[in-house]
Amino acid sequence: ERGSDGELKILYYQAVSTLNAYLSSGTKDVEVGSLVLEPLAGFDQNGQLFPRLAAEIPTLENGGVAADLTSITWKLKDGLLWSDGTPVTSADVKFTWEYCTHPEGGCAQSAKYEGIKSIDTPDDQTVVVNFEGPKPYPYQPFTGGTAPILQKAQFEACLGAAAASCTEPNSKPIGTGPFMVTDFKVNDVVTLAANPNYRDPEKPAFATVTVKGGGDALAAASAVMETGEFDYAWNTQINPEQQAQMAAGGKGQFVNAFGTLVERIEINMTDPSADLPEGERSTVKHPHPIFSDARVRQALSMAIDRNVLVEVGYGGAGRPTCNLVPAPAEYASDNTGCLTQDIEGAKKLLADAGWTDTDGDGIVDKDGKKLSIVYQTTVNPVRQDFQALVKGWWNEIGIEVELKSIDPGVFFGGDAGSPDTFQKFYADVEMYANNFDGTDPEPYMSQYLCNKIPGPDNQWQGENVNRFCDPAYDAMVKELSGTAEPAKRAELVKKLNDMLTKDSNVVIPLVDRGRFSAQSNTIDRFIMNSWDTELWNAQDWVRVK
Amino acid sequence: MLTFTLRRLLTAIPTLLLISLVIFLLVDFAPGSPMSDIPLTVPPEVRQKMMAALGADQPVMVRYLLWLKQFFIVEPQYALDAAFGTNFADGAQRIISWQSKVPVFQLIGERLPQTLTVVGTAYLIGILVALPIGIYSAYRQYSWFDQAGTFFAMAGFSVPTFFTGNVLILIFAIKLGWFPTIYDTNLSVMDWDSFVKMIKQMALPVTVLALFNAAEISRYTRSSVLENLNQDYVRTARAKGMTERTVLLKHVMRNSLIPVVTVIALGMPTVFGGAIVTEQIFKINGIGAALIGAIHVSDLPTVQTITFIFAVLIVVFNLIADILYGILDPRIRYD
Amino acid sequence: MLDAEPKPLVQVRNLKMYFPIHSGLMRRHSGDVKAVDDVSFEIRQGETLGLVGESGCGKSTVGRAILRLYEPTAGSVVIDGDEVPALSAEALRKKRPVMQMVFQDPQASLNPRMTVADIIREPLDEHTTLSRDEKLARVYELMDQVGLNRAFANRYPYAFSGGQRQRIGIARALALNPKFIVCDEPIAALDVSIQAQVVNLLEDLQERLGLTYLFISHDLSMVRHIADRVAVMYLGQIAEISPRDALYARPLHPYAEALLSAVPEPDPSREGARQRIILRGDVPSPANPPRGCNFCTRCPKVMPICREVEPRLIEAEPGRQVACHLVNPSPG
Amino acid sequence: MTDAPRLEKPRSQWRDVWVQFRQHRGAMAALFLFLLLAAFVVVGPMIWRIDPNFIDPDPVKMIRLRNRPPSWDHPLGTDQLGRDILARMMFGGRISLAVGTVAMLVAIFIGTTIGVLAGYFRRADGLLMRLTDMFLALPLLPLLLVMMMLFAEATAAVVGPRLGTFLLIVLAIGVTSWMHAARIVRGEVLALKEREFVLAARSIGTPARRIILRHILPNVLSPVLVAATLGIAAAIITESVLSFLGLGFPPDFPTWGRLLYDGIDVIRTYPERVIWPGLAISLTVLSVNYIGDGLRDALDPRIRGR
Amino acid sequence: MPDGAKPVLEVRGLKTVFRTRSGEVHAVNDVSFSLRPGELLGVVGESGSGKSVTMMSLIGLLPSPPADVCGGQVLLGGTDLLKARPEELRKVRGARIGFVFQDPMTSLNPVFTVGSQIMEPLRVHKGMSKPEAEARAVELLELVGIPDARKRLKSYPHQFSGGMRQRVMIAIALACDPEVLIADEPTTALDVTIQAQILELVKELRQKLGMAIIWITHDLGVIAGIADRVMVMYGGQVAEQGPVREVFGQPQHPYTRALLRTIPKLSGAREGRLAAIEGQPPILSAAPTACPFAARCAHAFDRCRTENPARRGVDGLPVGAGHDVACHWTAPAPSEAAHA
Ligand SMILES: Nc1ncnc2c1ncn2[C@@H]1O[C@H](COP(=O)(O)OP(=O)(O)OP(=O)(O)O)[C@@H](O)[C@H]1O
Numbered sequence A: 001e002r003g004s005d006g007e008l009k010i011l012y013y014q015a016v017s018t019l020n021a022y023l024s025s026g027t028k029d030v031e032v033g034s035l036v037l038e039p040l041a042g043f044d045q046n047g048q049l050f051p052r053l054a055a056e057i058p059t060l061e062n063g064g065v066a067a068d069l070t071s072i073t074w075k076l077k078d079g080l081l082w083s084d085g086t087p088v089t090s091a092d093v094k095f096t097w098e099y100c101t102h103p104e105g106g107c108a109q110s111a112k113y114e115g116i117k118s119i120d121t122p123d124d125q126t127v128v129v130n131f132e133g134p135k136p137y138p139y140q141p142f143t144g145g146t147a148p149i150l151q152k153a154q155f156e157a158c159l160g161a162a163a164a165s166c167t168e169p170n171s172k173p174i175g176t177g178p179f180m181v182t183d184f185k186v187n188d189v190v191t192l193a194a195n196p197n198y199r200d201p202e203k204p205a206f207a208t209v210t211v212k213g214g215g216d217a218l219a220a221a222s223a224v225m226e227t228g229e230f231d232y233a234w235n236t237q238i239n240p241e242q243q244a245q246m247a248a249g250g251k252g253q254f255v256n257a258f259g260t261l262v263e264r265i266e267i268n269m270t271d272p273s274a275d276l277p278e279g280e281r282s283t284v285k286h287p288h289p290i291f292s293d294a295r296v297r298q299a300l301s302m303a304i305d306r307n308v309l310v311e312v313g314y315g316g317a318g319r320p321t322c323n324l325v326p327a328p329a330e331y332a333s334d335n336t337g338c339l340t341q342d343i344e345g346a347k348k349l350l351a352d353a354g355w356t357d358t359d360g361d362g363i364v365d366k367d368g369k370k371l372s373i374v375y376q377t378t379v380n381p382v383r384q385d386f387q388a389l390v391k392g393w394w395n396e397i398g399i400e401v402e403l404k405s406i407d408p409g410v411f412f413g414g415d416a417g418s419p420d421t422f423q424k425f426y427a428d429v430e431m432y433a434n435n436f437d438g439t440d441p442e443p444y445m446s447q448y449l450c451n452k453i454p455g456p457d458n459q460w461q462g463e464n465v466n467r468f469c470d471p472a473y474d475a476m477v478k479e480l481s482g483t484a485e486p487a488k489r490a491e492l493v494k495k496l497n498d499m500l501t502k503d504s505n506v507v508i509p510l511v512d513r514g515r516f517s518a519q520s521n522t523i524d525r526f527i528m529n530s531w532d533t534e535l536w537n538a539q540d541w542v543r544v545k
Numbered sequence B: 001m002l003t004f005t006l007r008r009l010l011t012a013i014p015t016l017l018l019i020s021l022v023i024f025l026l027v028d029f030a031p032g033s034p035m036s037d038i039p040l041t042v043p044p045e046v047r048q049k050m051m052a053a054l055g056a057d058q059p060v061m062v063r064y065l066l067w068l069k070q071f072f073i074v075e076p077q078y079a080l081d082a083a084f085g086t087n088f089a090d091g092a093q094r095i096i097s098w099q100s101k102v103p104v105f106q107l108i109g110e111r112l113p114q115t116l117t118v119v120g121t122a123y124l125i126g127i128l129v130a131l132p133i134g135i136y137s138a139y140r141q142y143s144w145f146d147q148a149g150t151f152f153a154m155a156g157f158s159v160p161t162f163f164t165g166n167v168l169i170l171i172f173a174i175k176l177g178w179f180p181t182i183y184d185t186n187l188s189v190m191d192w193d194s195f196v197k198m199i200k201q202m203a204l205p206v207t208v209l210a211l212f213n214a215a216e217i218s219r220y221t222r223s224s225v226l227e228n229l230n231q232d233y234v235r236t237a238r239a240k241g242m243t244e245r246t247v248l249l250k251h252v253m254r255n256s257l258i259p260v261v262t263v264i265a266l267g268m269p270t271v272f273g274g275a276i277v278t279e280q281i282f283k284i285n286g287i288g289a290a291l292i293g294a295i296h297v298s299d300l301p302t303v304q305t306i307t308f309i310f311a312v313l314i315v316v317f318n319l320i321a322d323i324l325y326g327i328l329d330p331r332i333r334y335d
Numbered sequence C: 001m002l003d004a005e006p007k008p009l010v011q012v013r014n015l016k017m018y019f020p021i022h023s024g025l026m027r028r029h030s031g032d033v034k035a036v037d038d039v040s041f042e043i044r045q046g047e048t049l050g051l052v053g054e055s056g057c058g059k060s061t062v063g064r065a066i067l068r069l070y071e072p073t074a075g076s077v078v079i080d081g082d083e084v085p086a087l088s089a090e091a092l093r094k095k096r097p098v099m100q101m102v103f104q105d106p107q108a109s110l111n112p113r114m115t116v117a118d119i120i121r122e123p124l125d126e127h128t129t130l131s132r133d134e135k136l137a138r139v140y141e142l143m144d145q146v147g148l149n150r151a152f153a154n155r156y157p158y159a160f161s162g163g164q165r166q167r168i169g170i171a172r173a174l175a176l177n178p179k180f181i182v183c184d185e186p187i188a189a190l191d192v193s194i195q196a197q198v199v200n201l202l203e204d205l206q207e208r209l210g211l212t213y214l215f216i217s218h219d220l221s222m223v224r225h226i227a228d229r230v231a232v233m234y235l236g237q238i239a240e241i242s243p244r245d246a247l248y249a250r251p252l253h254p255y256a257e258a259l260l261s262a263v264p265e266p267d268p269s270r271e272g273a274r275q276r277i278i279l280r281g282d283v284p285s286p287a288n289p290p291r292g293c294n295f296c297t298r299c300p301k302v303m304p305i306c307r308e309v310e311p312r313l314i315e316a317e318p319g320r321q322v323a324c325h326l327v328n329p330s331p332g
Numbered sequence D: 001m002t003d004a005p006r007l008e009k010p011r012s013q014w015r016d017v018w019v020q021f022r023q024h025r026g027a028m029a030a031l032f033l034f035l036l037l038a039a040f041v042v043v044g045p046m047i048w049r050i051d052p053n054f055i056d057p058d059p060v061k062m063i064r065l066r067n068r069p070p071s072w073d074h075p076l077g078t079d080q081l082g083r084d085i086l087a088r089m090m091f092g093g094r095i096s097l098a099v100g101t102v103a104m105l106v107a108i109f110i111g112t113t114i115g116v117l118a119g120y121f122r123r124a125d126g127l128l129m130r131l132t133d134m135f136l137a138l139p140l141l142p143l144l145l146v147m148m149m150l151f152a153e154a155t156a157a158v159v160g161p162r163l164g165t166f167l168l169i170v171l172a173i174g175v176t177s178w179m180h181a182a183r184i185v186r187g188e189v190l191a192l193k194e195r196e197f198v199l200a201a202r203s204i205g206t207p208a209r210r211i212i213l214r215h216i217l218p219n220v221l222s223p224v225l226v227a228a229t230l231g232i233a234a235a236i237i238t239e240s241v242l243s244f245l246g247l248g249f250p251p252d253f254p255t256w257g258r259l260l261y262d263g264i265d266v267i268r269t270y271p272e273r274v275i276w277p278g279l280a281i282s283l284t285v286l287s288v289n290y291i292g293d294g295l296r297d298a299l300d301p302r303i304r305g306r
Numbered sequence E: 001m002p003d004g005a006k007p008v009l010e011v012r013g014l015k016t017v018f019r020t021r022s023g024e025v026h027a028v029n030d031v032s033f034s035l036r037p038g039e040l041l042g043v044v045g046e047s048g049s050g051k052s053v054t055m056m057s058l059i060g061l062l063p064s065p066p067a068d069v070c071g072g073q074v075l076l077g078g079t080d081l082l083k084a085r086p087e088e089l090r091k092v093r094g095a096r097i098g099f100v101f102q103d104p105m106t107s108l109n110p111v112f113t114v115g116s117q118i119m120e121p122l123r124v125h126k127g128m129s130k131p132e133a134e135a136r137a138v139e140l141l142e143l144v145g146i147p148d149a150r151k152r153l154k155s156y157p158h159q160f161s162g163g164m165r166q167r168v169m170i171a172i173a174l175a176c177d178p179e180v181l182i183a184d185e186p187t188t189a190l191d192v193t194i195q196a197q198i199l200e201l202v203k204e205l206r207q208k209l210g211m212a213i214i215w216i217t218h219d220l221g222v223i224a225g226i227a228d229r230v231m232v233m234y235g236g237q238v239a240e241q242g243p244v245r246e247v248f249g250q251p252q253h254p255y256t257r258a259l260l261r262t263i264p265k266l267s268g269a270r271e272g273r274l275a276a277i278e279g280q281p282p283i284l285s286a287a288p289t290a291c292p293f294a295a296r297c298a299h300a301f302d303r304c305r306t307e308n309p310a311r312r313g314v315d316g317l318p319v320g321a322g323h324d325v326a327c328h329w330t331a332p333a334p335s336e337a338a339h340a
């Protein structure tokens, strides 16, 4: 029964800064925002679309998706109300599209709405999305926690440049979700109450929700697992020893689910040498003098023991992987070759490539040049442990490694003026994690196209940080974008994945990182989800009596 | 005294302007971008647009002047409007946080209360503990009390707060479970229960900060009292037949407290700075936590504004210290 | 004095030394401490001029301004033929050996971190090109001269008594064979039993080296002992300059008279009989001197004119200059 | 003059200071402790020859070596990667002490220079003191962060990443902590300037440069010395705060502050990982502070007399 | 000056030692003297001779440690102050014995008004109410010659000149009509003209109030002008003591004689060369076993270096009553000394 279970206390240690997913896209903001704002359809724990505001999922079969793949028609559920009691209409949906695609708005999710030509609203319940061309995967717009529907009435004045200064709507959006905001303290705490107009009169079970921010993962885990101060803590990524100890606390349990986030080492295919003039460093002008030889790249991968990395760094929150796309299952290639370490094999490969230790100092060399590389990543305890371990193994096969750790704000900041961004890649190898939104890997695979290589002419804004460039790959991506049939798509994605990993070792996947959160034993009906927000079914949660 | 105060105020203005420029530029030059927090799934073009929407692509000087105007003109107008229901601001653009898209001053307004309660209480307790210890230590110089007091004071400011804080959390919050580990900023004292809760959650951070403050202030008090104990007027007071109590608590105290009070005033802003670490340890979402958070995501307007407010605080408390000195010391008061 | 007067070694004309006072909102220059206000006198070769007066009347300032340790506000100072205030920095440095100073506080005037030899050698380092050994020889010579045991050369000042410290200061002043020495209360900080040692030494040196002294002191009996002529200062100005015996026998200026009468004498029989002139009140502030005669606020013989017109220093009797309307009835 | 001096042997005043210093029991104990700590980090690695960054490359051995409790092979146990904690403590101590000392030297050098200039030259005073005030009014933490970020690459390019970070941290701490010394020195110089021996030097014709070198500087030595000891303590703390906020040395470069920061993550399971570096920092800072306190007493003639 | 009257204050064999870390200082050694009602006793001696320490020992003003008043008796109206409990001693201070210190600039508390500082002893010792104390304070200020007294009560010390502050100090010392006033170099820091004012004031007050005064000074001239008797101290001991005229006229101790000769005269014939006392005052690191002046004495002989001379009467009267001296040497005929 609605509101019968009192208060729900949730901990997001990275505090919520806005509830409008279009202005932040920080996972924490999107997730907490999803308690209030909903998309037309969401993803369940298996990555399957299920209707939220929509009456059903449009498909080719039921005619919701046009046969030529150029449009999709959504129908809203009947009698939907915003939390202020006004009806939800197709105008709101259309407005949401306009809001996010306004050129001055700086919408963080505008990628979701790419390729839309127009949106028609033949009636209050119907939304027709027309694409510029055929879309084999037409479910990008209005699905998942990152693309919720805004209330037109509330956000009408917030279009374009006004978006950021619309403080009141951004922090207290009117939504259709199970809860509505009663108080919002930026980067600190959000209090919510059950939405009286929620479509299911029995839900939610909790009368109020407090989403608290601040602290770190360890404290968050402890607050659920040890002290029981909170019911649920998001992203309690802590080291395995701690996990074991916390679990012994008996007040809660860790929940995990694996998605597409992969911690990987990216190899620079161009020369990052500081001797090159600025503007030519790490550009396609100069191929990497060592890594141009695929055997060296493979040796690097073989020397790594991914099981140890998982055991040291992630415990239950990770598993070793050889794939760039480890999920959804239909897309995952069955690579396991890299999972066993092979130091001797790596040494042999190096020797085959001409790298031998001629002067006996433990470091291999070739043509009088030592094999010495710079290995960078962000400041983060787990990554530093990884660095130390990997460095040890690489030393073992005779490679000299210099470690560098960069403030994540700089590394991921993309500031063209800074030498330390991951796109500039002024190092030989770098390590970070990346994933893709939703369940469709196509945009993810197209990051490795030749024309996405960052460089001075595009202000280092490309996504192809390895500077990998293979016409065969580019052709295959093109093929993918024209293929609608799921099985065929999966086949192509697997091939692309293998080209980058197993075949060329341009990307060395290490760990498939799952979502890892802590849940109190007093909460029931919680289902972990790695395809949508973790709070996707908060309306169903109940307290154990 | 009045001209002195006015003069100090006048000289403070160019200093503040200069500081504002330095802070603005320094923070701005720092590498890092407001986009670092955005997931890598967001493509570069989108990022570019987001930057533009924030005005982050404007030249530094333009942003500085705008910020200056917002800080000194627009924000006070909004403050007036909020207080008196006027409409001076007339919808002018406020300083907006890049990360959370709310006015930075609103954010500060939300954060200040918890910082002030914790820091203020800790400072107050620190002072109340420090003064008697300092005075008695000086009075009984080299006694065991003095030695012990010296040791604790030394230890107080030698042991970093992040060490003591974490050890205290481990023992009292986790092992013994006496105190909560997460500070509840929504808690307001309404009744006895919430009061007890408040006390509980403040206990550890206040202890740590108070210990640190007490250490410093007690050392100051001690040396100031020692200095005054050797003054001729103390001998005069004794020669007049005053009791030791009167000599110490009236004559010596009053003189010794003059420098101590100014040190206390000067210490206020540094305590805010020290609170950054304390807030970090005890998970208090105060102003220090806001600053660190903003630094981590390169939320420049927030960093610049909070940093500059700290600078203003320092300058203001310097001024207060000077004025207090004048008020307490008649030799200066009558100049 | 003698008819064939020796040429004056030091000639001070209308010396003024004002210290500016800044006040108000903008720290504007709002007034001056008139520490020395229009002082003129001369000192002949080989002579000792005593300069007496109460604390704060500007004695030290006169001494320092003459040696250009302060930049005088106005006036001329000629020492041994050179116009000191007009000298360039380098010329002044060259001139320094001629004029030296002995300071009041023997403790404060010696750098506590230098040995005696270093202290005495400093002027030699600055102004001569002697070798190390030559300098050391000169240091020893100077120590002998002022009666310091050579064995003390490597000690630090704190290991000496006040009298000995003052000797070190004198040795330093003598190092460059000066002609003129300003002694700024050289004995004020010393015990009675030690004072005589220092005064005797100064007298001996003057006799041996033909030195010229400006002897600043507030001890009138000691000034009587050492000085040939005495200038009495009051609030930045000279009240009277007279030959010693004449002054002590019959002071002309009412201030000089009161000052003399205020000095107690260590002779009970005479003390009982002396007529004291007790001055009322305190010395006014030099930042805000009274109109007319400086002394008019305390003068027992004050006349209406004193509050209006400033008396000028005029030769009242041969060799005696006085600034008082009583003595110089004609104003102007 | 009340105490008639003994005229026997010339004693250097540093001996006096030492004699007085020895009276301060706390400071003597602290000196002993400090020397012990210094020996631990300087001599220690020569005896305990384990590479602080050594990780067994054999994963099986590595896993077995992780998180060991104290044993003969590893007296303080091993960390989560099987590195020897004793060796890391020694190495970290070296860096921490070096940071403290060098940063202090930088701060003292800047502070003394500015203090002397401001105190001695009236005309420079206003400007330099404004500058000092401004630095005092700048919130240092953000400033430090910015400096670290701004110049990291530049210094690393010139002297290599490790030395680069070291120099940068040291410089950053030094450049943001000289103000106190400058104020003290300025005050002392202002007072010294009025002392008669400076006037005496002027009357001799000693130029300003030599007056400063010969008369002023040696006499500001004692306050500077005290400021220096306290500066070491402050610098060590600052470095560890930086590390605590995750902005100090890189993780493969253990300093006490860094070790403590890393230890906090595992404080529940291995509290000693926090205790050891925390204790080391605290004891070092405590002993240095005590030494400073003792020095202050020993150098203060007013107290020395008593 | 009633010669035979019972002394108000009698000090016998006072000994004070400072036990410092750098050794002992025997600052006062076996000092005895007495003070008759209404009498003004001048105490002279060079710096460090123990004048101040003697007087402060009397009423326990020395900080202990390091000071240790380890011997003797101080009889004030029959009670021994050295045996008094601290509380009793406190009641004597300011009430029965007033104290005036050398430096008027630092002896007053800068942060309290002059009035409150004068009223303090009145309220503590006399239990006066505030208005009573205020009335008395005005009276006192008028007594010491501060015009516009009522208004000046509200002033702070820094608003007064040195001479006026010393007057305030005197007013404080006189507040409770003490039997004894001890003035420790009250005019040393002042100018001669101001000193003359203060001396005049003291003479006047003596006539009006008639208390006994101990006046410490360096300046023999001051003593000559106001004292009845004089006590010359050297090296923590009494070197010579007696009526002013006798001590100045026929000094018996070589130190007194030398001291008188080092001072140039203000009138009369001008002496050629001053007679300096060579050498240094003694270091008092041990109890004396010889005459402390022996090292500097022109007349010293063997006995002086082995035996500390006891005080002996010069004019036949017992020690303390008339003129006495602590010296092994016998001074030649008075006429000779006067002309030396
Ligand atoms: N540097 C200065 N700045 C401002 N005022 C000064 C300065 N030096 C001296 N005075 C003022 O000038 C006046 C004369 O001072 P000066 O030191 O010459 O007196 P003095 O006669 O030597 O006194 P004393 O006997 O105390 O040495 C005093 O009022 C003093 O306050």
Ligand SMILES: Nc1ncnc2c1ncn2[C@@H]1O[C@H](COP(=O)(O)OP(=O)(O)OP(=O)(O)O)[C@@H](O)[C@H]1O
Residues within 6 Å of the ligand: D002, D003, E018, E020, E025, E027, E045, E046, E047, E048, E049, E050, E051, E052, E053, E054, E066, E218, E284
């Ligand atoms: N607190 C103290 N500790 C150690 N020795 C002291 C202390 N106070 C005084 N003395 C010593 O006691 C001796 C006598 O000092 P006292 O102050 O009585 O001399 P005084 O005759 O009053 O000299 P002055 O004329 O300088 O005031 C001196 O040798 C002095 O060094």
Ligand SMILES: [Mg+2]
Residues within 6 Å of the ligand: C059, C060, C061, C185
């Ligand atoms: Mg002077």
Ligand SMILES: [Mg+2]
Residues within 6 Å of the ligand: E051, E052, E053, E184
């Ligand atoms: Mg004395």
